[in-house]
Amino acid sequence: MRNKGLILTTIVFFLTVNTIYYWEVWLGLFAIPAYLLVFIVFLGLVIAFIRQVYLSIKERFTDTHR
Secondary structure, X not given: OOOHHHXXXXXXXXXXXXXXXXXXXXXXXXXXXXXXXXXXXXXHHHHHHHHHHHHHHHOOOOOOOO
16 A cells, blocks of 8 residues: 555544544644644645546556555
């Protein structure tokens, strides 16, 4: 599996976004930088997704793992 880091990042991002209500109370003033970090990770995942779609189209969907 070539994209272990991408899959792990996606799972951690999913869990973070779905549990944000519970841990934002404890962050207090650090909530704004935490939200910025979550947003930056989201943008990174969107860019990775667009790259994967581009590579799939370029390879004409011959790589079954992609």
